[in-house]
Amino acid sequence: xxxxxxxxxxxxxxxxxxxxxxxxxxxxxxxxxxxxxxxxxxxxxxxxxxxxxxxxxxxxxxxxxxxxxxxxxxxxxxxxxxxxxxxxxxxxxxxxxxxxxxxxxxxxxxxxxxxxxxxxxxxxxxxxxxxxxxxxxxxxxxxxxxxxxxxxxxxxxxxxxxxxxxxxxxxxxxxxxxxxxxxxxxxxxxxxxxxxxxxxxxxxxxxxxxxxxxxxxxxxxxxxxxxxxxxxxxxxxxxxxxxxxxxxxxxxxxxxxxxxxxxxxxxxxxxxxxxxxxxxxxxxxxxxxxxxxxxxxxxxxxxxxxxxxxxxxxxxxxxxxxxx
Amino acid sequence: xxxxxxxxxxxxxxxxxxxxxxxxxxxxxxxxxxxxxxxxxxxxxxxxxxxxxxxxxxxxxxxxxxxxxxxxxxxxxxxxxxxxxxxxxxxxxxxxxxxxxxxxxxxxxxxxxxxxxxxxxxxxxxxxxxxxxxxxxxxxxxxxxxxxxxxxxxxxxxxxxxxxxxxxxxxxxxxxxxxxxxxxxxxxxxxxxxxxxxxxxxxxxxxxxxxxxxxxxxxxxxxxxxxxxxxxxxxxxxxxxxxxxxxxxxxxxxxxxxxxxxxx
Numbered sequence: 001x002x003x004x005x006x007x008x009x010x011x012x013x014x015x016x017x018x019x020x021x022x023x024x025x026x027x028x029x030x031x032x033x034x035x036x037x038x039x040x041x042x043x044x045x046x047x048x049x050x051x052x053x054x055x056x057x058x059x060x061x062x063x064x065x066x067x068x069x070x071x072x073x074x075x076x077x078x079x080x081x082x083x084x085x086x087x088x089x090x091x092x093x094x095x096x097x098x099x100x101x102x103x104x105x106x107x108x109x110x111x112x113x114x115x116x117x118x119x120x121x122x123x124x125x126x127x128x129x130x131x132x133x134x135x136x137x138x139x140x141x142x143x144x145x146x147x148x149x150x151x152x153x154x155x156x157x158x159x160x161x162x163x164x165x166x167x168x169x170x171x172x173x174x175x176x177x178x179x180x181x182x183x184x185x186x187x188x189x190x191x192x193x194x195x196x197x198x199x200x201x202x203x204x205x206x207x208x209x210x211x212x213x214x215x216x217x218x219x220x221x222x223x224x225x226x227x228x229x230x231x232x233x234x235x236x237x238x239x240x241x242x243x244x245x246x247x248x249x250x251x252x253x254x255x256x257x258x259x260x261x262x263x264x265x266x267x268x269x270x271x272x273x274x275x276x277x278x279x280x281x282x283x284x285x286x287x288x289x290x291x292x293x294x295x296x297x298x299x300x301x302x303x304x305x306x307x308x309x310x311x312x313x314x315x316x317x318x319x320x321x322x323x324x
Numbered sequence: 325x326x327x328x329x330x331x332x333x334x335x336x337x338x339x340x341x342x343x344x345x346x347x348x349x350x351x352x353x354x355x356x357x358x359x360x361x362x363x364x365x366x367x368x369x370x371x372x373x374x375x376x377x378x379x380x381x382x383x384x385x386x387x388x389x390x391x392x393x394x395x396x397x398x399x400x401x402x403x404x405x406x407x408x409x410x411x412x413x414x415x416x417x418x419x420x421x422x423x424x425x426x427x428x429x430x431x432x433x434x435x436x437x438x439x440x441x442x443x444x445x446x447x448x449x450x451x452x453x454x455x456x457x458x459x460x461x462x463x464x465x466x467x468x469x470x471x472x473x474x475x476x477x478x479x480x481x482x483x484x485x486x487x488x489x490x491x492x493x494x495x496x497x498x499x500x501x502x503x504x505x506x507x508x509x510x511x512x513x514x515x516x517x518x519x520x521x522x523x524x525x526x527x528x529x530x531x532x533x534x535x536x537x538x539x540x541x542x543x544x545x546x547x548x549x550x551x552x553x554x555x556x557x558x559x560x561x562x563x564x565x566x567x568x569x570x571x572x573x574x575x576x577x578x579x580x581x582x583x584x585x586x587x588x
Binding site (some may be wrong): 068069093094096098102107117149 | 354418422423428429
């Protein structure tokens with residue numbers, strides 16, 4: 001039998017053969033002596049979705065602003081859609097769509113008038129303008145409210161209009177800065193669907209989020225930022241492999257029991273409800289058994305146990321060493 | 325698309341947006357017209373007889389309304405500009421300006437659209453003031469050239485005050501702050517030759533009134549509308565408008581292009 005080199009796993013989307021749609025080298029930005037982004041290197045292949053994750057103040061928005069020509073970097077270089085953000089700003093702007101953290105819509109116009117405004121600024125012909133505006137209203141489920149003033153739109157509708165305006169033409173690269181902030185679960189699902197459609201359509205997407213689940217579901221690659229520094233980058237699977245196995249969630253009948261257990265288990269942190277603890281674990285049977293034995297020996301009753309595989313939360317906290 | 329064509333197309337789009345606002349919210353537009361008209365009625369109907377008693381020489385020749393109209397025209401321009409400051413600031417705080425800044429458009433288009441809209445409103449409000457004044461017995465008698473010159477000066481004033489209040493709108497942290505700043509050009513005409521001649525004011529105040537920018541502008545309108553000489557006033561008026569416009573334009577563009585404030 002002839003020696004066969006093991007075939008490389010087929011990537012879901014090309015990652016090496018295609019030119020980078022976003023490439024940042026050594027991007028740095030300070031505000032009044034405070035370094036917001038430090039020596040950032042990023043490369044996003046065309047057609048990929050990159051999620052930039054980090055807590056508030058980690059430099060996500062500053063990064064998006066530099067890549068979208070809103071902010072000049074102090075040093076370093078960034079190319080977006082093949083153009084330099086500093087010296088070819090207008091070419092970059094022609095190739096991108098940007099949605100910020102807050103819906104940037106004109107509250108004094110109707111939804112349709114907002115879209116027409118965008119169409120005019122994209123210099124579409126009257127015929128194109130009409131068909132694109134109609135398409136966007138349909139696609140973003142705004143046809144019924146099209147001729148009502150935006151001032152009376154709900155938060156979710158404003159957000160949809162905001163995206164419809166950003167995606168008026170088909171940008172090569174789309175930046176979404178915390179796009180699901182303030183959306184209800186249905187709105188979030190709808191947005192995820194739009195991001196998937198963009199990806200299918202070959203659009204490169206850079207989205208920032210604080211929700212690791214969102215990144216896990218949408219992104220080809222995830223970049224973790226902390227204090228303006230890139231601390232890890234890879235596919236969700238690669239990153240999860242760097243977490244120490246997973247975590248165990250223990251539920252207790254009351255807060256007193258949870259506090260008692262917390263004193264026994266130094267690595268554990270209290271979950272939001274106050275009556276559960278989450279602690280890192282290799283999820284082995286022996287490990288779980290010894291954990292439950294220790295609690296029983298101390299007479300702390302546990303009502304429920306669940307063992308979870310690593311998620312991006314585990315990765316994030318393993319890498320940042322943050323107390324949750 | 326050439327740069328000039330881009331600049332024009334995008335500015336017209338932004339002007340169109342401004343007009344659309346005015347049409348969609350007629351109450352805001354109408355109240356903008358009403359304020360100078362009420363000033364006119366108030367100063368002529370309530371204070372007019374008393375104030376006229378203080379006028380001397382040729383100034384007292386016609387009714388007080390003739391003395392009053394140029395000052396109200398200038399205040400009308402100030403009122404229009406006040407609204408501009410608030411609109412620009414709202415665009416800033418709602419993130420619309422950021423949206424425009426990441427598009428491949430002529431960057432200052434949104435500001436130029438506001439200024440063009442401001443000039444248009446200034447002229448229309450001025451026409452409303454003249455129409456109401458005519459009803460109160462104001463009968464200007466300029467020749468065609470003087471009319472044209474008056475229109476030109478009103479547009480120049482609208483241009484200068486609009487750039488000033490665009491800059492205020494970009495500078496202020498919120499719409500209320502923008503509004504307060506815009507009260508300066510609105511109230512400055514009170515301490516000018518708008519309602520009474522500076523010569524009748526106490527020393528100090530009179531000096532200020534004689535040298536502040538609105539006095540030569542008002543005196544020029546007065547000369548043009550009465551068909552009289554304008555001479556030195558007109559030179560000062562145009563110089564003040566051009567100066568305010570140039571400084572404000574530079575300031576506005578710098579504010580517009582600066583880095584967004586907050587980090588993240």
